[in-house]
Amino acid sequence: MKVKTAGCIIIGNEILTGKTKDSNMSYLAIELFKSGIDLIEARHVRDIEQDIVSAVLELSKKYDYVFTSGGIGPTHDDITTQSIAKAFNADVYLDEKAHAILKEYYGDALNEARLKMAKIPYGAELIFNHVTQAPGFYIKNVYVMAGVPKIFHAMLGEVLPKLQKGSIISSISEIFHLPEADIAKSLGKIAYNYAKDGVDIGSYPKIEGDSWILEIVVRSRDINLAESVMNEIKASFAEIKPSFDKKDLMSLL
Amino acid sequence: MKVKTAGCIIIGNEILTGKTKDSNMSYLAIELFKSGIDLIEARHVRDIEQDIVSAVLELSKKYDYVFTSGGIGPTHDDITTQSIAKAFNADVYLDEKAHAILKEYYGDALNEARLKMAKIPYGAELIFNHVTQAPGFYIKNVYVMAGVPKIFHAMLGEVLPKLQKGSIISSISEIFHLPEADIAKSLGKIAYNYAKDGVDIGSYPKIEGDSWILEIVVRSRDINLAESVMNEIKASFAEIKPSFDKKDLMSLL
Structure with missing residues (x-):
């Protein structure tokens, strides 16, 4: 369709x-x-x-x-x-x-x-x-x-x-406490690998009060694929040692 | 400028x-x-x-x-x-x-x-x-x-x-409890008369809970002109007998 x-x-x-x-x-x-x-x-x-x-x-x-x-x-x-x-x-x-x-x-x-x-x-x-x-x-x-x-x-x-509708996009998101730059390489590779399958991966640093969070979102019309990509992302992040463990604004990126 | x-x-x-x-x-x-x-x-x-x-x-x-x-x-x-x-x-x-x-x-x-x-x-x-x-x-x-x-x-x-800035636009707004259609003719005339002087008049019906209000906004780079236009609007509205005195959603427009 x-x-x-x-x-x-x-x-x-x-x-x-x-x-x-x-x-x-x-x-x-x-x-x-x-x-x-x-x-x-x-x-x-x-x-x-x-x-x-x-x-x-x-x-x-x-x-x-x-x-x-x-x-x-x-x-x-x-x-x-x-x-x-x-x-x-x-x-x-x-x-x-x-x-x-x-x-x-x-x-x-x-x-x-x-x-x-x-x-x-x-x-x-x-x-x-x-x-x-x-x-x-x-x-x-x-x-x-x-x-x-x-x-x-x-x-x-x-x-x-x-209206004529399409198949629904599944959106899976997870919160991390890693600076965006630390996960960039690993996430970029995974995003590149699955782009041809229509998987869209977003990385959104957000300020909450004086602290910050990093939200990773995986979107795909195939929910099983979205879930397996999110699992791959989480596994790849597990090996990352954050360059900052402060949670202040300066280490957001 | x-x-x-x-x-x-x-x-x-x-x-x-x-x-x-x-x-x-x-x-x-x-x-x-x-x-x-x-x-x-x-x-x-x-x-x-x-x-x-x-x-x-x-x-x-x-x-x-x-x-x-x-x-x-x-x-x-x-x-x-x-x-x-x-x-x-x-x-x-x-x-x-x-x-x-x-x-x-x-x-x-x-x-x-x-x-x-x-x-x-x-x-x-x-x-x-x-x-x-x-x-x-x-x-x-x-x-x-x-x-x-x-x-x-x-x-x-x-x-x-x-940046190079312009002269500031003055924005004057007033709240009325008249349906938008009742003031349309009077407001339209005034808006037409002052359009050539760069006066922008907006009419914004808004829902507040189960009731509604009508906000009229006059914008102009000449604050005195904006004020006198708003006075003219208020004077013209004073003569209007609302077609509805209900304040429910149905009489918003």
């Missing part, structure tokens, strides 16, 4: 000015990982039509699926729908189903601004949302979802079951 | 698989905002040479400054230095100053893996780091820094004072 790939576009000035911390990208990364879909690239862009258009066109060509977050609400700074429409040379129209959903909920309060949330590009299909009713949509391979995390989660929950 | 622009590249498989949450991008966004440098775009890419090379080449052409995070340690998955060198067609050499720094700290423990951290592309200059000593570097307009947050912060602290 061919592995499916994905890209992600987080849209919004508030993220790039540091005003708001995005959490949707890492949520998406975890959900895609669990689904066996490989997230290859993520981009953060401003609420500027040309920036959104370029990112959508580039990523939708490169990857099987593209997920966007943000900019589909009722205010002036919500320009994602029109930008996606422009990217695909499609006009925007008032979708009947979306209109009905909003009419049922809002009744007389369905003003012009709310009606904007029922407009999608020709060729698009709705993504339903049980949290606030206003739908997202997908067009070709681009899934256009809200930025508010609870709504993003709900929309992704609607979308994911319908 | 011409405004300086920036791009950001977060490098690492661990981010794109959701294993690790990146915090460097939002830290950088805040620091650049405080410095008056506009962060225009951020990308997350894998530890794959071609992916890093493409991102570096594209962003270094588009923006005044590019900041990278991750992949400059001693292990096999740290391929940022070689990738940046490849992007700029430069060979990598053992920098004397970096070598001396590492030698002084590590002494006899300065093995081949640690020596890798003293190698930088020709034409690069060091970025010092008082946390773990191993330096980052910059080449042309690309600032190559570590992924471990404490080290990234230290390196950015070395770099920022040396």
Whole structure:
């Protein structure tokens, strides 16, 4: 089975000015990982039509699926729908189903601004949302979802079951108290030997308070292989005498 | 004074698989905002040479400054230095100053893996780091820094004072309890009127527990203008009768 790939576009000035911390990208990364879909690239862009258009066109060509977050609400700074429409040379129209959903909920309060949330590009299909009713949509391979995390989660929950998934990647991790440089040679050899089998080995030094740990992660679509590679890593580390036994920050690497 | 622009590249498989949450991008966004440098775009890419090379080449052409995070340690998955060198067609050499720094700290423990951290592309200059000593570097307009947050912060602290900054953007925000759609028309008009003066107005509905708030943000390099625009917004909202007085999630938009 061919592995499916994905890209992600987080849209919004508030993220790039540091005003708001995005959490949707890492949520998406975890959900895609669990689904066996490989997230290859993520981009953060401003609420500027040309920036959104370029990112959508580039990523939708490169990857099987593209997920966007943000900019589909009722205010002036919500320009994602029109930008996606422009990217695909499609006009925007008032979708009947979306209109009905909003009419049922809002009744007389369905003003012009709310009606904007029922407009999608020709060729698009709705993504339903049980949290606030206003739908997202997908067009070709681009899934256009809200930025508010609870709504993003709900929309992704609607979308994911319908996608073609790959075999799940197993991820095994172990914590060590060796400086990264001491295990580099041994780990590099093992990583090189198994790269052709699609095994990805990562080495992540992390600071915890004033001390540090080293996390080694083995990822593979074959769980037995991942386990045997991790065992080989542990055996090779057992012979290593650490160049530092201090656990301070200076001996992290 | 011409405004300086920036791009950001977060490098690492661990981010794109959701294993690790990146915090460097939002830290950088805040620091650049405080410095008056506009962060225009951020990308997350894998530890794959071609992916890093493409991102570096594209962003270094588009923006005044590019900041990278991750992949400059001693292990096999740290391929940022070689990738940046490849992007700029430069060979990598053992920098004397970096070598001396590492030698002084590590002494006899300065093995081949640690020596890798003293190698930088020709034409690069060091970025010092008082946390773990191993330096980052910059080449042309690309600032190559570590992924471990404490080290990234230290390196950015070395770099920022040396950059050309713009006038600081003032950001004024107010919380309202109106659904986003009710203020859309009034806010859209004001945003349209002041866009030519470089005023950026954002509208951010947020969920807090089971309730919600609406945050309006006005950003401008002229603080007096930002304040007067916010006053105009508040005055225009005062006349609005909310279509919902419920504060539940359904009336967020």
